[in-house]
Amino acid sequence: xxxxxxxxxxxxxxDVEENGRYTSxxxxxxxxxxxxxxxxxxxxVAPGKVQCPFHSHHGEEEMFLILDGEGELRFGEExxxxxxxxxxxxxTGGPEVAHQIINTGTTVLRYLAVSTIADVEICEYPxxxxxxxxxxxxxxxxxxxxxxxxxxxxxxxxxxx
Numbered sequence: 001x002x003x004x005x006x007x008x009x010x011x012x013x014x015d016v017e018e019n020g021r022y023t024s025x026x027x028x029x030x031x032x033x034x035x036x037x038x039x040x041x042x043x044x045v046a047p048g049k050v051q052c053p054f055h056s057h058h059g060e061e062e063m064f065l066i067l068d069g070e071g072e073l074r075f076g077e078e079x080x081x082x083x084x085x086x087x088x089x090x091x092t093g094g095p096e097v098a099h100q101i102i103n104t105g106t107t108v109l110r111y112l113a114v115s116t117i118a119d120v121e122i123c124e125y126p127x128x129x130x131x132x133x134x135x136x137x138x139x140x141x142x143x144x145x146x147x148x149x150x151x152x153x154x155x156x157x158x159x160x161x
Contacts, residue, residue: 004033008067008112011042017051024051026113031139039115039138045071045103054127056098059118062090067112070105074098082109095126124149 011027029040039060045051054074064087071082076096082088090099103109123132129149136142 023049054100059121062115064088065112067110069109074100
């Protein structure tokens, strides 16, 4: 760790996703400045793209600060316009707080993302009916699973008699 401070201009994008509509670049900040309980990243989303599917968290709360560009926040059943210096709160919960940031502008949308860090996280994806689970500390996740919610089974399914 170089110290508790870094300039956004010094960041390198270490998480680049090019998956059609879901195309973005993220630069990790947290580990570089010694964060322990919060995760930070700088995200850039090209016009017409989104960073990730519509989702909600049950373990981690998120905050976003729009640095440049314009877009739209999809939040629960509502949609809100976004512009420079808007601050967005995404608390934990179900579909009512599901969220997605969409670049509806003509330039790159840049934002700072901050989240709490939970050793156990469950995310819901209302559009696709998926659920993800993650367990273990950041940097050492011991269990990850992504499945469709409709594949629920009985508590005793496949247990020995």
